[in-house]
Structure formats: structure tokens, C-alpha cells
């Protein structure tokens with residue numbers, strides 16, 4: 001039997017990492033099993049569903065590197081793939097279940113249900129529908145419904161416990177006492193999730209349902225729907241057999257404080273990670289490790305094709321996974337290093353434009369300079385959005401401000417350090433520009449003249465030239481400062497000469 005899995009997002013907001021991981025695990029499983037991956041849009045919540053979210057989530061999934069065999073955008077043999085376009089199927093099966101006596105009309109108002117719920121909670125019981133309308137005479141109920149009385153459709157929950165073998169959690173069991181008769185179709189005519197999901201999974205011949213474990217408590221209700229549908233007389237050979245699929249519920253993703261990952265922990269949407277300059281291959285690699293680890297070895301770097309080879313549902317952990325931004329940055333750094341520099345430049349441009357460091361249409365000389373700057377700065381960033389802070393060493397030189405920093409001030413207040421700076425400035429200003437060679441030469445001369453070496457030599461000079469005692473390799477940075485100062489950039493770069501003069505002035509001020 002061909003494996004068929006689906007990702008069934010509701011287009012009510014941006015795709016976040018939890019759902020993206022669900023999509024990825026489904027995709028990996030399908031690709032590995034030579035199966036099919038279906039994208040189904042669950043847009044029955046008409047008020048909250050929006051086309052723009054559907055469009056965005058398709059783009060986000062594609063960005064992550066996923067593709068699907070069937071879906072609203074590509075069609076397929078079991079379409080339509082939007083629940084809003086499948087009303088007929090839900091109506092048809094709801095009617096069949098009512099006719100068979102497995103489902104009934106419920107006329108209880110939402111106020112009544114709410115009162116029941118509150119009463120149960122006050123009495124310390126788990127709220128569940130009392131089953132009041134299940135006792136109505138079906139003919140009378142049908143007449144009331146036809147006369148226009150608002151009614152939902154509920155399933156009669158059979159009187160037995162529900163158990164299923166979850167591929168991640170093992171045996172899961174629910175007693176019938178905790179499950180009230182679930183709504184299949186709301187009084188508005190819209191199908192409820194637990195009903196639509198079963199009809200669709202069955203009609204679309206889904207063999208494995210891989211989803212978040214927030215749906216584990218819905219599964220017994222869905223099993224009850226399968227059970228009721230299986231008892232219907234089979235009318236055509238093309239109808240499904242209504243055997244439930246296999247279930248795999250993925251563990252919750254937690255934030256660093258071990259509460260469920262949410263917006264409180266910062267932005268978690270794919271759009272956010274993309275804008276921050278996280279590469280899709282890094283995010284996919286990271287998401288795969290959220291709840292999955294190969295049982296053999298402790299390898300952590302996997303490309304998508306490697307994941308298809310190595311991933312196994314059996315190795316998915318039932319324990320919650322903690323989202324670790326540092327680890328994602330670590331992986332991203334790995335992929336940034338491996339990437340084609342032109343690709344990284346293109347991704348970095350909008351980020352640097354936003355910081356005001358690159359203009360609308362940079363010319364070739366500026367781009368050439370940026371290529372070298374990125375080559376120097378990239379090893380110290382975990383996401384491209386950290387680039388502007390790193391590039392500040394080029395653009396934001398301010399001698400006065402740097403001397404306000406206690407750590408700098410402490411270095412410079414030493415007389416020997418000042419001597420180093422003065423000697424360095426004197427030698428540098430003799431010549432027009434500090435090339436890498438000239439820098440080495442001047443450093444050597446200052447070393448001889450002041451008898452200072454190591455950090456006593458380098459720290460004061462670095463502070464004078466860059467404003468901080470640490471940073472990228474000086475003999476690569478300084479030529480870039482000089483070259484940058486000659487370019488037409490939206491924010492001009494101060495040359496070494498003007499930096500040293502500014503520093504000299506600032507020193508006299510303290």
C-alpha cells in the first residue's frame with residue numbers, strides 16, 4: 001500500500017515552527033517511503049481563515065524545501081484540497097449518519113451548553129455534553145430541523161473505551177466517560193474539525209496521520225467517527241473502507257523556560273526566520289532535530305536528502321523538545337559558511353539596506369567591497385540580521401563614545417597605552433593610507449619604539465582605530481576601512497587617518 005500523508009494547516013495566521021516541523025516530518029516520511037504528500041487547507045473557520053495566509057504558507061513551505069504531490073495549488077485525484085470547497089461531502093455523510101441513527105440533531109443553544117459546562121466545572125467534573133438531544137425522537141427532531149430550528153449534528157459516542165497504538169506514544173487509551181457526543185456539523189452548517197478531518201483523511205486515502213500532540217485528545221472522537229462511518233452500508237466500490245489511519249503525535253515544542261513555545265518567546269514564524277537571515281536548509285535541519293535524533297551516533301548536520309535517508313518515525317521522541325535558538329544559529333553558521341557567497345550577499349543586501357549601510361542601487365565597486373566585508377564578518381554571525389551590529393565597526397566609529405566605555409577607558413588611561421596610540425598615530429599619519437603591509441610595518445615600528453607587545457600593543461591601537469578592544473582580524477579590517485572610506489556609501493566611513501585624529505582630540509578631552 002502506498003504511504004499517503006498530509007499536512008493540514010488552518011490558514012488563520014503565519015506558519016510557525018511547530019507546524020513547519022509537522023509538515024517536515026510528514027514530507028520526510030512520505031519521501032522516504034516512496035509515498036505521497038498531500039497539502040490540505042483546513043479553512044472551515046471562515047472568520048479567521050484568509051487567502052493571504054494560505055498563499056504565504058505555500059511560499060513558506062516551498063522556501064523550506066518541501067513539495068507536495070497533491071494540494072490546492074497543484075490539484076490531484078482527491079480534490080478539492082480546501083475544506084471550504086468540500087461542503088458537499090460533509091453534508092452527505094452527516095445525513096447518512098443521521099439516517100443510520102449514529103448521529104442526531106442537537107437543538108441545545110450555546111448558552112445551555114455553556115451553563116452545563118460551568119456546572120460541571122463547579123462540581124469538579126470534566127465538562128461534556130449531557131446527551132440531552134440524543135434521546136429525542138428522530139422523526140420529531142427531523143421535523144423541527146426542517147421547520148427551521150437551528151440544530152447541530154452530534155455523533156453518538158459508543159459506550160466503550162478508545163485505544164489506539166500511536167507510532168510515537170505507544171498505546172493511548174481514553175475512557176468513554178471523558179468524551180461527550182462530539183459535534184459533527186455546527187448549526188451554521190459548517191463541519192466541525194473532528195468530522196471534516198476524518199471524512200477528508202478517509203476520502204483522500206491517508207494512511208498515516210502525523211500531527212502535533214495537541215490533537216491526541218481529538219483522536220478518540222475521530223476514531224468514533226471512523227467507527228460510525230464503517231457501519232454504513234457501502235454503496236460504491238470507490239468508497240473508502242473507513243479504517244482509521246495510523247497516528248503519530250509529535251511532542252510539544254517548548255520555549256527555553258519549558259513552557260509551550262509561543263509568541264511570548266519571541267517571533268516563531270517562518271517569515272521571521274527568513275527575514276532574520278536564517279537559511280532554509282539550516283532551519284529544516286534544525287526542525288528535524290526537534291524531537292528526532294538518529295539512534296546511532298550523534299550526528300547533527302543533515303541536508304534534506306540526507307534526512308530523507310536517515311529519518312525514522314520510530315526514532316521520534318515522545319518527550320517535549322526545547323527550542324534552542326543558539327543551536328539553530330550554530331547550524332545556520334555552518335550553512336552560511338558553505339553557501340555560495342553571491343547567494344549570501346543577495347540575502348544580506350536587504351538587511352544591510354534596512355540598517356542604512358547599503359543604498360537603493362549599490363554600484364559594482366560597493367558590491368565588490370561588500371563581498372570582502374562579508375567574507376570577514378560572516379564567521380561571527382549566526383544569522384544575517386546580526387550583520388549590521390558587526391558592520392558597525394566600519395560605519396559607527398565614534399572616538400568620544402568609545403572612550404566612555406569603562407573597559408576602553410581603563411585600557412587607555414594607562415600611560416604606556418597612550419604612548420602606543422600616539423606613536424601609532426604619528427607613524428600612520430606620515431603616510432596617506434594604511435594598507436595591510438603598511439599596518440604590519442607601523443605595528444613593528446611602534447613595538448620597537450614603545451617596547452610594548454601582545455595585548456598591551458594591540459588593545460590600545462584597536463580601540464583607537466575601531467572603538468573596541470576586540471573584533472575581526474585587524475590586518476583584514478583596516479584595509480577595508482580605508483577602501484570603504486573612498487566609496488560612495490549611504491553612510492560614509494571614516495578613514496583611519498580621520499579616526500586617529502578624532503581619537504587624539506577625544507583623548508585630550510578626558
Ligand code: GLU
Pocket residue numbers: 008009010042197210211212215
Ligand atoms: N487544521 C488542524 C491544525 O492545524 C490539523 C490537525 C490535523 O492534522 O489533524 O491543527
